[in-house]
Amino acid sequence: MIDASDPRLADYANLRDVELRKSLEARHGLFVAEGEKVIRRAVAAGYPVRSVLLTRRWVASLSDVLEGLGDRVHVVDDAVMEEVTGFPVHRGALAAMERRELPSVAGVLGGPSAEGPRRVVVLEDLVDHGNVGAIFRCAAALGVEAVILSPRCADPLYRRSVKVSMGAVFAVPYARMTDWYGGLAELRAAGFRTLALTPDQSATPLDRAVMTERVALLLGSEGDGLSSRWLREADEPVCIPMSPRAMDLGVDSLNVVAAAAIACHGLMRGR
Template structure:
């Protein structure tokens, strides 16, 4: 019976320990894909497989993916899986994948990078995430963005990692479908977007801002989305061309339901971004 401390399983250690994972994944340049569907999407997106850890039940359905991996496929019992991962892995299959170097922001904006929607064309609808901390939210926002035609995502330096296990899982693999880059500098980060001709819309809960559906779009638009608690920094809010909001019900605000969660707001905003984007 395999031992949970076996070095072959080192990639899968402490999957619920965010700090441990951050340093382990950075050091070894890996990320974890969970569940058959997401593993398939990671492989299809061209990420090399380091190893796969799965229970017997799942081995058959991933047959084609496992072919050629040789002794990097580890089939274990449920309890061993749980011991290695540190929690019961309901989806029964984990893959350790090699990260690839992230493209630079300029590459993304030039449309020369990525396998995602609009690869080859300069992206006309860009989402910019400032300091989101929750991996699930980042994943959910990537899923919305990809489904609704956003063609690239730019992250602030401190924004949570889209390839963290939970981001990948919640995104259902959308983090592989949409090209993204991370700014090197928060303070001057928006300049590059503006220089690339993006009109900068800042999403704010302030109901005095322009309703999203009425905002002037232009050929290239970047929508700035702030962190879960504080929203956008005042610097970014002031640097944007136009603050935009999702109009809320006055009655609800009276009742204390005074905000949308960040994923719901992002979904509505991405839907609004689609206006006038039909490519010929």
């Protein structure tokens, strides 16, 4: 059996060390899919498999995925799995996958006259991988057709994002802006009306916002919300109406996933 220090297992090292993983995955152009369901979705989405690390009991159910991988299939026991990855991998199977080059923002949005997405969500500097994954899952469930990330937004292909998204990160097209400052101009050029979601209750309630043919909803980071630049540049600030009692209860906002869910649901209107 292969040993935890074998270089062929380097792709799986220290999966809970975020900083180390970020640099390792960027350097080698890889990401890690966890569990049978998510691995299957990554393969179905066309990502090439670099290798698979799994315990014996998963070999049979993943046999079709493993076929043709030859010596890039590494069957180990739980102890080796934990030694390599740094945690007990309950789902018993990991796959190291090749990243692909991301399309450009223009490529995902299409031109103003082209066929293309009509409802998109734009994430500004969300730093939590779980939140990014959860928002992709909402987007896929509720008909949002693409996600655009600001330059500093967390990586949708990071293991935790992938897992929380249930693989929706493979299914919803996305792109990363190269320019935060001018990011909204590109959305407008593609014919999108930009709605900036804010907790500010004097903004237009989302249910009453003008929804044109193409709408982009802007969502801000966990702590500070949208930057003042994006709030100012957007076509319309919109809010989710809160209970008049919420402030008395000490609750002045929703968390970003809850807000995103309500907003994605609201974007289905007029479709």
